[in-house]
Amino acid sequence: MEKDYIILIPSHNELESLKKVYSKIKKLKLSCLIVDDNSADKTHPWLKKNRAIFIKNIKQLGYEQSLIAGFKYITQKFNFKYIITFDADGEHKVKDLKKIIHFHSIKKPDILICNRLKFNRWSEYLLSFIFNQIFKIKDPLSGLKIYNSQKLKKIIQKIKKNMYLVDIIKIFKDKDYNIKNYEIHVNKRVGEPKVGNQFIVNLKILSLFKLIF
Secondary structure (H helix, E strand, O other): OHHHEEEEEEEOOOHHHHHHHHHHHHHOOOEEEEEEOOOOOOHHHHHHHOOOOEEEOOOOOOHHHHHHHHHHHHHHHOOOOEEEEOOOOOOOOHHHHHHHHHHHHHHOOOEEEEEEOOOOOHHHHHHHHHHHHHHOOOOOOOOOEEEEHHHHHHHHHHOOOOOOOHHHHHHHHHOOOOEEEEEEOOOOOOOOOOOOOHHHHHHHHHHHHHHOO
């Protein structure tokens, strides 16, 4: 069962938290690909020293583009049935992965969204409320999701680089693919948010409403 899954972790200057996350994932004997977003904190030599499977962006691309690069690499190079996106900042609990995979292996949705109980911004609460009312999706911005890799591969070229990958959910909904929610608890984030300052991020999140209306 677990051999069908690979964990995809984008990371930019998050080496200290990445070390802890990666170590815990390896103890669970789960496959993992790290996308080093041109970090300047010795992430690259650490990945090489620890023989991690990784790709390195030649310049900083940002969170969304790093994930898209990871999607393309996995779907082209490997035969994993499912891709799990997971943040490097320690917010997600590695110990939950076994339970999440077990739930997914039974229900087998095309996307499993691991919805948080608390959000970091007021705009996330608003977006989540609207998405839940219209699509029955509780946390479209969650960084912890499981994707059907073959169905993801078919729409990779349509994914935009500035929508936090929420457009994938809309594309899957339009194709009537199966999407389910799974409730998780998260740790307090370590360090600065990877997606920018609060004002700009709130504006960007509000712009996602065009996916609905």
